[in-house]
Structures are given as C-alpha cells and as structure tokens.
Amino acid sequence: MVTAVNGNTATNKINAGSGMLASNFETFLALLTTQLKNQDPLSPLDSNEFTAQLTQMAGVEQQLLSNQLLTALLNGQEGDGLANASNYIGKNATAVWDATKAADGKATWSYELGKDATEVELQVLNAAGQVVWKGPAPEAGAGVHDFTWNEGQDGSVYTLKVTAKDGAGKVDAQVLMRGRITGVEMYADEPYVTIGNSVMPLSSIIALDEKNASVNPPTPDPAPDPTPTPLPVFPETDA
Numbered sequence: 507m508v509t510a511v512n513g514n515t516a517t518n519k520i521n522a523g524s525g526m527l528a529s530n531f532e533t534f535l536a537l538l539t540t541q542l543k544n545q546d547p548l549s550p551l552d553s554n555e556f557t558a559q560l561t562q563m564a565g566v567e568q569q570l571l572s573n574q575l576l577t578a579l580l581n582g583q584e585g586d587g588l589a590n591a592s593n594y595i596g597k598n599a600t601a602v603w604d605a606t607k608a609a610d611g612k613a614t615w616s617y618e619l620g621k622d623a624t625e626v627e628l629q630v631l632n633a634a635g636q637v638v639w640k641g642p643a644p645e646a647g648a649g650v651h652d653f654t655w656n657e658g659q660d661g662s663v664y665t666l667k668v669t670a671k672d673g674a675g676k677v678d679a680q681v682l683m684r685g686r687i688t689g690v691e692m693y694a695d696e697p698y699v700t701i702g703n704s705v706m707p708l709s710s711i712i713a714l715d716e717k718n719a720s721v722n723p724p725t726p727d728p729a730p731d732p733t734p735t736p737l738p739v740f741p742e743t744d745a
Contacts, residue, residue, distance in 0.1 A: 507620045507678055591690040591697035591708050599701060600650075600713040604665045604681035607703040608658025614702070615666040617643065618650045620678030623670040630655050631665045643668065650682065 606613050619626065626643035638657075645651040658664055670677035689700040690708075697708040 507618060507680065588690060588692050588697055591699060594687045594699055594708070594711075594714070595690060597687055598685065598715040599687050599699070599711050601683045601699075601701065601706050601710040602680055602712055603683040603701075603704060603706040603710050604667070605663055605704060605706075606665075606683065608655075608660055608662050608664060609703050611658055611660065612654055612656055613658045613664045613666075614652065614654045616650050616652050616682040616684050617666065617668045618680050618682055619646070619648050619670050621648045622646065622672065623677040623679075624672045626668065626670045626677075626679070628653060629667040629669075630658075631667060633663045638664070643670075646670070650684075652684075 600616075604615065606615065613630070617626075617628070623646045626646045628641060628643050629637050630639040632638050639655060643651070644653060653666070655664070655666075666681045668679045668681055670679040683701050683704050683706060685701040687699045687701055691698050691700075691705070698705050699708055699711070
C-alpha cells in the first residue's frame with residue numbers, strides 16, 4: 507500500500523538534524539578546547555589523536571553544509587511549485603486524502619485495503635469531527651473500492667474514516683481520492699491540486715495516469731479508392 511510523502515516533513519527533519527549537528531559541533535569544540543587547556547605538559551595530547559579529532563570536526567562541518575544545501579534545494583523547488591504543479595492538470599490522479607465537499611447531496615471517496623478483511627466499517631464525519639453516518643463498507647476485498655454517500659448537504663465538507671479487521675486483527679486501510687486534476691493553486695507556499703470536489707496538497711498524490719483520449723478524436727484518413735487510375739491518352743502524331 508503506497509503512502510504519500512510530504513515535502514514539509516522532509517524539510518523539518520533536515521532542520522532538526524541541522525540543529526542537532528550544530529549542538530554537537532559546539533559541544534565538541536568546547537570539549538576539545540578544555541582538553542587542550544588541561545592537558546598534562548609532561549604528557550601532551552598525541553598528535554595522531556589530535557588529528558583524528560580535527561578530522562571528526564571537519565566531518566561535522568561538512569554535514570552541516572550538506573543539510574543547508576538540501577534545505578536550499580527544497581526551498582527552491584517550492585518556489586517553482588505552481589509552475590511544476592500545472593503540468594499535472596488533465597491527468598488522472600490517486601491521492602491519499604479523506605476530505606471532500608458534497609454536491610447534489612453526494613460525497614464520493616475511494617478506500618484501499620491491504621488484504622481481504624472480514625469486517626470493514628466506514629464512518630462519515632462532518633467539519634466539526636462528528637460522525638454523521640456509519641455502516642459496513644460495500645466491499646471487503648483487498649484493493650481499491652469506491653464509496654458514495656447520498657445524505658450530504660451541498661457545499662459542506664465531509665471526511666471518510668475506514669476501519670478494517672480480519673481473523674488476525676487490524677487490516678491496513680486508507681482513504682483515497684481519485685479523479686482528473688482540473689486545477690492547481692498555492693496555499694502557504696505549497697502547491698495544491700483540485701480533484702473533483704476536493705482540494706489537496708500535491709504531496710498527497712501517489713499515482714498519475716495520462717488524461718483520457720480526446721472527446722473528438724482526429725478523423726482518420728479516407729480509405730484508398732480501389733478503382734485503378736486510368737493511364738493518360740496522348741494524341742497520335744505522324745511519324
């Protein structure tokens with residue numbers, strides 16, 4: 507079962523790692539300085555050991571620089587997020603996303619089961635997180651299935667929750683949104699895409715397919731005429 511990767515999460519991890527390395531770097535310098543100040547003049551620090559410690563310090567500096575470069579790279583990609591996201595328009599996508607707006611009283615989702623289940627319960631929650639409907643899922647086999655709820659209020663946002671079990675316990679399950687990407691926009695420097703009545707981060711997409719064939723396909727070339735073309739006739743001339 508594929509899960510989405512969030513670019514913000516990656517940036518946060520890099521920043522956290524940089525902070526830890528910076529703290530370790532400062533601690534290392536403090537310990538090394540203290541060691542040099544308090545070494546025994548009759549038994550100074552071995553040059554090989556000192557060189558090894560300097561090499562470790564250089565390695566920490568290099569790691570800090572690498573993290574800074576990675577952060578800059580991610581920030582640069584976010585700057586071009588809208589332009590890159592526009593390439594997704596018209597493609598059929600599958601995203602890990604559970605929220606959608608009701609239209610004509612209907613709200614539609616897909617859900618995926620990691621394996622066959624003996625019991626699958628679906629819950630529809632409103633914007634306040636209250637359960638407004640729950641019941642058995644229409645299908646309990648492994649794979650992706652569609653579900654439409656027909657009791658929604660137009661314009662209201664609803665989320666779907668899926669819980670699956672088998673004889674051995676809990677079965678992995680997730681809610682998906684599937685459909686054609688019709689638009690892109692930016693929120694808080696992150697690109698979002700529109701699929702049906704849902705707007706979700708681009709990072710939530712886990713699969714893409716080419717858009718459907720054109721509604722008006724090109725007209726094929728006409729079949730060749732089976733009648734042979736007559737040879738040209740020239741007037742007779744005197745020899």
